[in-house]
Amino acid sequence: MIEDAHEVDDDQESLDALTLGRNIRARRKESGLTLEQLAAKIDRAPSQLSAIENGRREPKLTMIRRIAQALGTSAASLLDIHEVGEREALEIAVERAQRGPVFQTLGIEPIRVSSATNDETLRAVLALHEEVTRLHRERAATPEEARRTNTELRKDMRVRNNYFAELEAHAKELLAVSGYTGGPVSQRTVADIAERLGYSLHYVNDLPHSTRSVVDKRNGRIYLGSHGNTRYSRTPIVRALASIVCGHEEPTGYDEFLRQRVEANYLAGAVLVPEEPAVAFLENARKQRQISMEDLRDAFAVSYEMAAHRFTNLATERLDIPVHFMKVHESGTLIKAYENDHVRFPSDVLGAFEGATVCRRWTARTVFGQADRFNPWYQYTDMPDGRTYWCTSRIEGAKEGDFSVSVGVPFDEVKWFRGRDTPHRTRSWCPEESCCRSAPDDLGEKWGHNAWPEAATPTSLLAALPTGTFPGVDSLRVFEFLERHEKPGRS
Template identity: 60%
Template sequence: MATRAPAPSTSLPIDDEEVDTLTIGRRIRQLRTARGMTLDDLAQAVGRAPSQLSMIENGHREAKLTLLQTIARALECKLDALLDAEPLDPRTALEVSVERAMRGQTFQALGIAPFRVGRSVPDEVLAAMLALQGEIERLREERSATPEEARRANVALRRLMRTQDNHFPELEAEASRVLSAVDHPGGPLTQRAASDIAAHLGFSLHYVPDLPSSTRSIADVKNGRLYLSTGVAKGDPRTAVLQALSSRLLGHGEPTSYDEFLRQRVETNYLTGALLMPEGDVVTALREAKERRAISIEDLRDAYSVSYETAAHRFTNLATVHLGIPVHFLKVHESGTITKAYENDDVNFPTDRLGSIEGQMCCRRWTSRVVFDVDDRFNPYYQYTDTGNGTYWCTARVEQSSEGAHSVSVGVRFDDTKWFRGRDTANRGVSRHAVETCCRRAPVELEAAWRGAAWPNVRTPRTLLATLPTGAFPGVDTTEMYEFLEGHAPS
């Protein structure tokens, strides 16, 4: 026997953001009182019990469409007058907002039972309640991402990246769509092309000397302006422009959790790299280099006029999917702290009890640490490192940042070294960081002589110690940002 499809519901969804039960109920009450009708009068006109209509007016019951049509006829108005999303007056808006807040998680978490907002409650009291509720939510958001939660989010994201071989086809497709829209001919992205992308998205570029110090750029969405520092304009502004535009391209909103914040940041950086170094062109170049057994991160950097880190990131995006080469990426602060990591080649990086790599000390015998002691900063540094999990080859460079020097390294398993330039290096190391005494503990003699007689001031990057995110825009002084926008907005 065939199953009959259920009839479509004639009731309105209670959690519809545009037209909810609270707004509808208040509109019915406003229209009823404006016509001098009591609740009993309306109940008699529509053939329902007064208690039922009271529940509807207070937003506690969802009215079916047929009943709303009957109520509209009784109030001598059109149905649209009841379904309009906008409240009738400021007082009604306050009442609806307070009652909606009382049904939310903040009031429930505080154990405050919902109560009826009578007409005798002053507007100032309702406004104060909403302000307090908003401040409580803000404080809860600021404290929602503990360092442990941040590490868990990093672990989950890295597992996803490993599952996908650090390749996100949907972001590659978005980059291809945007480049096609501005008629990019292929190859490296020029500054003019970056400006064309901005114009395509409805933004004009403005370089200003007073950009807030806590920001890299600010997008004035209302007026279609993208503000960047004049200091960026003196160099290569492409990355700053594209990072700002990537969030708009991906439709990012204010993150509601650290997971979402971290994912947005990764997506923004990925899309920026995909625009600067288009997949089709880079893959063609890498395949040719593999045939010549001359893959080089430096060649990618120079061909596309990007930073070494950007070239290294882009290589990890494409190496496994298009070249069949598992790979690992590591960024290490000069203090020895790992700030970024990715691997799908079974390399054994140090982790905490949650499995997080970021924030751990990199083995002092690993390429990423050894490179800091190399005097030659012009040429790349290559090294083979023997581990308990096999031998790995890495290429590394040191780059400067606002928080000091960082090393960026890319590595592969020994069997895949044959495809890379620099495989003939004589530099070798032995890392046993899985063993406590390799680098996590000092030699017994040194520890005995100095333990208890030394007290260092840690140089760990401050970002690893912060409980991010704090607020909607982590690390950004929003007052400074809004004052900047207000001062620069077109008159």
């Protein structure tokens, strides 16, 4: 039933009023009636009927029935959106756009939509509005939205046990055609995979600073930085190939961009630490109760972080071991996290882990206090919920500072791991302030009102979330780079 305008939800009111108005106008013209003639039939002023036809006033049901009777139709027909013709639908779309919040913030006087306004003008106005809306939505992207998107992705990874069967299949096929037979995947094997996919590798000194690699699909080239000739230089090649193998299109939103990045990283791990050899290696280590991230790293000549990531891909699905993973900055900020063993990571109100502060008593933080940076740090941590977790952690350096990379399991699973005999043990009460975030009484009393530190504000704190098709990438620089290297004689 149609209620008074002030009793109807705004969006529904706009939709019903505009649909109703355009249907009334169309039926009136079909009947050969002028605005004044129909107004006389329903005993209303022409100005009132005009407001109804323009969707600026929504009549009560009794009035709709009177109008329907005067036009020889039904009230239901006048309210049916499917009764709206192509021209009327265009007018409704433009009217709705002009009444929307994005258009209102522009401070532009809306155009008067009438029968005299041609279709081309209406389509142009609508197209402009859609583009402004797109830019508004892009610029309105906030860190909260990014974290929300990331949280949804983490939930999906948890359901899958962080195991992507389709990507494992892609990796297996790529390795098979390249003739891989076992052991670490060589640079030559990776280059052969690229060649079989129709791409040549080019190492350059002028790779755009905002990129790790650039794929030239036009000429079948993959550009990489010339300084990356280490055992880890295989990783950006495979990540670059992921867009081709997975059939990635230009991302239409931040969620798609994030998912593509996860798939690229996963495929790189699945190629460089192949599933079947890795599982065989880990099963043998489990029999000896000597599972170790360092051994997995060394067996396949990858970084410690990739070995830890890869372990989370295979641990639950193939070894039936629940697990969690953390990458934590030396400041205590959680950068990456994954769990399916019920460990309670710190999180914000949106449930996002990334950006939260990790308890000082957790392995991922206590490792920073150890003098030995060459050997893994093992520790048991008792949690407030009564559970105990064992973790192994290492520190890795990067241009942004030091990071700890940690892999942990519930107490019942530690029997399979090297380092289970560690004497190191702590207890965490976080998120209680008394655990590690509030100073002891004597220090608080002495310095609470006598300290005024200036924060070393991260450069990203006030920066907007990177926008564009590929967030954070300077597209103009990339296009200029490709144009330079397409010329004969450049490689």
